[in-house]
Amino acid sequence: MAIHAVRTRLVASALASGAAVLGLAVPAQATEQPLPYVALGDSYSAASGVLPLDPSASLLCARSTANYPHVIAERTGAALKDVTCGGAQTKDFAGSQYPGVAPQLDALGADTRLVTLTIGGNDNSTFINTILACATAGVLSGGQGSPCKTQYGDKFSGDIDSKTYPAVKGALQAVKNKAPKARVAVLGYPWIMPATARSGCFLKMPIASGDVPYVRDIQTHLNSAVRRAASETGATYVDLAAASEGHDACQPIGTRWVEPALFGTNFVPVHPNARGEAAMADLTMGALGLG
Structure with missing residues (x-):
């Protein structure tokens, strides 16, 4: 023997x-073991409007398999659980957004090691109200002046400070509580509008010339609120401002990361295209030292 x-x-x-x-x-x-990765957030994380759609998601979420979480998972080999959903607000982390769609926080657990998200843009309907209100005012003014700023002033920014910021901070803290061992990365939103009005942009984004910097300032305010909430909860803020400069919705196909309201390629306008989602993945991986 x-x-x-x-x-x-x-x-x-x-x-x-x-x-x-x-x-x-x-x-x-x-x-x-593959990195346990959970993707949370709204349509900018779901890549709503980009094909192909994720067959595992509710059609109401319009989630794409080309979104930045899928890109990150493919590049890193992470085990992705994607619960991103178009139209999500901070309240949808703890509550069901649509029938049959579980609260996003349910996807987290003690074993989660990576979380990414975008959130806050839909709270108080900040994005949609800004675009709709300013586009309507722009059309009525023939693209001249700053009718949206004149009519709404600091209303949108005030809502961000008093409502969105504390809601985002609370949502990030809830993520930390549910997944205490996870690295959490919250992304800013890529630029929708350029810093100043550009020739030809009004046909795609009907914002009056004087309101272009106003809309941009509202987005700056939102991103600053998200950055502040991230800092105060120990999350990593992924700053897209510098990288997305020159890739706004006014740019031509092949350059822009965000599709315009009119004559765009996405079936959901004013949202990142596949190129934008890939760039968001690159920047997130760089900020986290992945890949």
């Missing part, structure tokens, strides 16, 4: 050595 045991060990050792010589040894990383 002793001789047999020795022979068995020698044979096993020889086989292992031969496999190593032939390059067949299993790499160390193959034995590691």
Whole structure:
């Protein structure tokens, strides 16, 4: 029996050595468990409007398999649980957004190690109200002046400060509580409008020339609120401002990251296209040191 045991060990050792010589040894990383990754958030995380749609998601969420969480998971080998959903607000983290759609926080657990999200743009209907109100005012003014700023003043920014900021902070803290061992990355929103009016943009984004910087300032205010909430809850803020400069909705196809309200390629306007989602993935991975 002793001789047999020795022979068995020698044979096993020889086989292992031969496999190593032939390059067949299993790499160390193959034995590691994939990174448990949960993607939360709204339509900018879901890539609503970009095809193909995720068949595992409710059609109401319009989630794409080309969204930045899927890109990150593909590049890193992470085990992705994607619960992003178009139209999501901070309240949908703890409550069901649509029938049959579970609260987003339900996807988190003690084993979660990475969380990414965009959130806050739909609270108080900030994005949609700003675009609709300013586009309506722009059309009525023939694209001249700053009728939206004149009519609404600091209303949108005031709502962001008094309502959106504390809601985002609370949502991020809830994420931390549910997934205490996870790295949490919250992304800012890429630029929708350029810093100043540009020739030809009014046909795609009917915002009056004087309201272009006004709309941009509202987005700056929102991103600053998200950054502040991230800092105060220990999350990583992924700043898209510099990188998305020159990739706004007024740019031509192939350059823009966000599609315009009119004559765009997405079936959901004023949202990131596939190029924008890929860029968001790049910037998030860079901020987290992944890949």
